[in-house]
Amino acid sequence: MREVQSLVQAAWDDIEAVIAFTRETVRPGEPELWRLLESAACRGSPLEVFSIHIAAGNGTASYTLSWSPDFDWRQVVYDEFDTWKESPISLQRFEPKKDLWLSIKRCGAGRFEPENVECLAKSAQ
Numbered sequence: 663m664r665e666v667q668s669l670v671q672a673a674w675d676d677i678e679a680v681i682a683f684t685r686e687t688v689r690p691g692e693p694e695l696w697r698l699l700e701s702a703a704c705r706g707s708p709l710e711v712f713s714i715h716i717a718a719g720n721g722t723a724s725y726t727l728s729w730s731p732d733f734d735w736r737q738v739v740y741d742e743f744d745t746w747k748e749s750p751i752s753l754q755r756f757e758p759k760k761d762l763w764l765s766i767k768r769c770g771a772g773r774f775e776p777e778n779v780e781c782l783a784k785s786a787q
Contacts, residue, residue: 666718673714673723673768680725680766681709683774688764695756702739704753706732723768724777729758 685707689696699708710730716723735757738750765777 665721666716669718669721669723670714670716672771673716673725676768676772676774677711677714677725679772680711680768680774681707681727684709684727684764684766687774688766688776690762690764691758692756695753698739698741698751698753698756701742704737704739705734706730708733708735725766725768725774727764727766728762 684690685696685699690709695708698704708730709727710732711725711727713726714723715726735754737753739753740747740750763778766774767777769775
């Protein structure tokens with residue numbers, strides 16, 4: 663029982679890391695969105711963990727991520743090369759039109775791998 667509790671706590675502690683992994687590795691949606699998010703000051707993350715699945719029998723955890731309903735797609739950002747901030751870019755044009763559900767497996771502290779590769783290929787389109 664103690665092992666399961668420590669697995670649950672470790673999975674919980676890795677929530678920010680799995681979001682970062684997904685942003686850096688999977689990059690669902692438009693590539694330009696992720697480039698802008700990396701270089702601009704945005705409020706919040708467009709991705710969110712919706713559930714954590716614990717397989718106590720084999721000591722693994724996986725996360726289900728999707729677009730965050732709280733992310734403000736009406737934010738305006740500026741390209742990193744727009745030093746005078748003359749050309750605002752609305753993130754609303756990148757707002758997803760369809761749902762996205764990603765499953766990411768936790769392979770250890772801060773280490774992850776995508777589980778549903780077929781969904782990832784569709785999300786990049």
